[in-house]
């Protein structure tokens with residue numbers, strides 16, 4: 646029996662349980678996250694999820710169809726974003742699948758860009774993956790003004806670093 650969701654949502658016996666997952670705060674910055682307590686193999690079902698249907702985009706919603714969003718502030722809505730995630734969601738079957746081997750203590754991560762056409766809020770990403778897009782938007786929205794300023798700032802710092810490196814190289818020559 647799931648003990649992560651409130652009682653009124655515990656209809657499916659395959660909903661997540663606290664012996665397999667820990668809902669936990671993640672280094673203050675990211676907010677809440679979900680950690681695996683056991684090992685999940687790549688390609689396997691990790692958990693099912695549920696929630697309340699809503700026509701609004703909220704902080705913890707995931708899009709089910711163009712107009713419908715699933716509000717789940719208990720479990721799947723708390724998953725951490727990564728540009729190289731270890732999980733993917735099946736929004737038709739409401740299932741989480743492992744894209745990589747997940748070890749106990751590891752955070753479950755998904756790519757937020759594939760969860761909503763328009764995100765509740767675009768944000769800067771420092772997930773550390775080599776595929777990091779640095780600024781995360783929904784799958785059908787342009788980078789907003791804040792994002793453009795942020796990305797321009799990153800690009801300017803990168804140019805500066807390259808110039809410094811080049812200057813050092815010509816100095817040692």
Ligand SMILES: [Zn+2]
Pocket residue numbers: 727728729770771772773774776777778779
């Ligand atoms: Zn990233």
